[in-house]
Amino acid sequence: MWLLTIAAVLAVCKVLAFLGMLEVAWLVALSWWWVIGAFVLTAAWFAYADHSGLSSRKAMEQLAQRKQDRLEAQRDLLRNRTRRKR
Structure with a gap:
């Protein structure tokens, strides 16, 4: 670009x-x-x-990274929520 x-x-x-x-x-x-x-x-x-396929591969890698970050954030929230209830 x-x-x-x-x-x-x-x-x-x-x-x-x-x-x-x-x-x-x-x-x-x-x-x-x-x-x-x-x-x-x-x-x-x-x-x-x-x-x-360089451009589409980079886009797919970025999407996968965002998905992984989102999953980790949700797991952290779930871990914190279960610890508070006990």
């Missing part, structure tokens, strides 16, 4: 430099191919992450 953000910021800055609203020497001299390349690199990364 950070790569997409960098590509979008670079594209906006390049457009502003092209319109003359932003005058940064290296940005004005920067080729449009670098801007397009950043978007291509981002698209390639997202394609790889989706194809390899």
Whole structure:
């Protein structure tokens, strides 16, 4: 996601430099191919992450961790409740 953000910021800055609203020497001299390349690199990364299952695997791991945390919290509450009644 950070790569997409960098590509979008670079594209906006390049457009502003092209319109003359932003005058940064290296940005004005920067080729449009670098801007397009950043978007291509981002698209390639997202394609790889989706194809390899990396994104869905991380989401499943996060869900499993949240479920485990929730179960532990409920078990702790049950342990405390049973100790108080005795």
